[in-house]
Amino acid sequence: TGGGGAAYVRDTEALFLNPANIRYDERGTRVVVSLGGLQAFGGGGLLQFDHYTNNFTGGNVIAPEDVDVMLDDWFGSNRKGKVRQVGVATDVVPFAFVFRNRNNWAAGMAVRSRTFNQLGVSRGLFELLLEGTNQNASLPLDIDAQSMAITEVSFAYSHLLPRYRYTFGIAPKFILGHHYARGWLGSDVTIQDNTITHNVGYVTRIAGPLAGDAADAFTVFEDSGFLSDAAPTDFGDPTSFIAGKGFGFDLGVTHEYNNDLYFAFSLTDLGFVRWSGNADAVVSGTQTLEFGGLDLSDDRLNDEFDGDLGAYAEDVLTELVEDTYETYERMPGAFTTSLPTVMHAGVSWHKMNGRLVLNGGSSMALNTEAGNMSRAPSLHAGLSFSPGRRYSIPLRTGVRVGGGGAMTLGFGFGILTPVYDINIGLAATPKSNLIGGGARYMLALSVMNIRI
DSSP, X not given: OOSOOTTTOOGGGHXXXXXXXXXXXXXXXXXXXXXXXXXXXXEETTOOHHXXXXXXXXXXXXXXXXXXXXXXXXXXXXXXXXXXXEEEEEEEEEEEEEEEOSSSEEEEEEEEEEEEEEEEEOTHHHHHHHHTTSSOEEEEOOEEEEEEEEEEEEEEEEEEETTTTEEEEEEEEEEEEEEEEEEEEEEEEEEETTEEEEEEEEEEEEESTTHHHHHHHHSTTSTTSTTSTTOOOOOOOTTSOOOEEEEEEEEEEEEEOXXXXXXXXXXXXXXXXXXXXTOEEEEOOOXXXXXXOOOOOHHHHHHHHXXXXXXXHHHHHHHHHHHHHOOOEEOOSOEEEEOOOEEEEEEEEEETTTTEEEEEEEEEESSOSTTXXXXXXXXXXXXXXXXXXXXXXXXXXXXXXXXXXXXXXEEEEEEEOSSEEEEEEEEEOSSTTSSSSOEEEEEEEEEEEEEO
């Protein structure tokens, strides 16, 4: 339904979005067991296909004034502005259950494995590629790459205060971290009279089975680095190691205004992971590279490189980079990262004994940790209709806007019986510049829900 919502979700899905709602049931069952849940996401604000189609295909040369117009629309008019992201994420829930007591409370438990991989870049990279050194300008060139894999074990409790018609829920969770990596490069490039001055600083944090090899490779100016033919390539199995442990919780509250109308608010992924397995960090200070072109030395070209111009140019550039970026500090040791915290608010209107539900709401990321690709709020609205009550094929649809993406349409259906449920949902962005900018593609699958 374009995002579900803190007031709309029920049963085991509520464990991850609003634990208060595990108490609500419109189908008369006390126990729900879910097996084989999956959610997958791909996209981000960097995927704006209209810009690729209009400006990077057809073999046309883009005029400088057209480059500025395009990048203002893509990244914002402030050159020190946004880093646009693209990424993929998966959530796998092999097991979850909810038990409802007759005395206004419910409890639940779930196991969920999550992976996040994303990359963000600023507009300066595209300005440099499209306009080159034929300009006098200062360009932001920032890069932010993240990867994280964790497994959560959640326990939830929900309780109704009948007098006030408020239900409160909390879901504490223990977290096992499999791997973490984040590399951030913050820099600006100044171009003046065809001379490039690059002011740069970088930070990377790595933990897990990738850490030993990747940290050595990141220090690219040592013999074992990327510039060496002996650079390590065996990164191991990223799921076979417990590199960190942490704790978090989800909170939610739902107000039952009447038997049909619900208002809700929730906070998800409040918490942290302490990474200690093969944990490492590499930090540089701000450094400066100045490059005015290659000064060709015929004697050196012939004496040292046998006339190979490509090898000569590579050696000169390597020396320039090494002289500028070789100063860094490596700091092995544990570090702590936050979970991707998100705030949700929603409303849902239930009619026809719950067979027709209209819902709407908003979500907003509260940090920029892996999993949160934009802090811009998103809005969603949708509906669900079940033709029958005991046996039915419910139909669902919805729309989502904002949140670092263009308008996204969602569709779904299910097969409901008194004992077994199966559900599937799909969402996609039909046009990446329609009511916003950025593409989103999502799949949700609940293989089997067993009701007792």
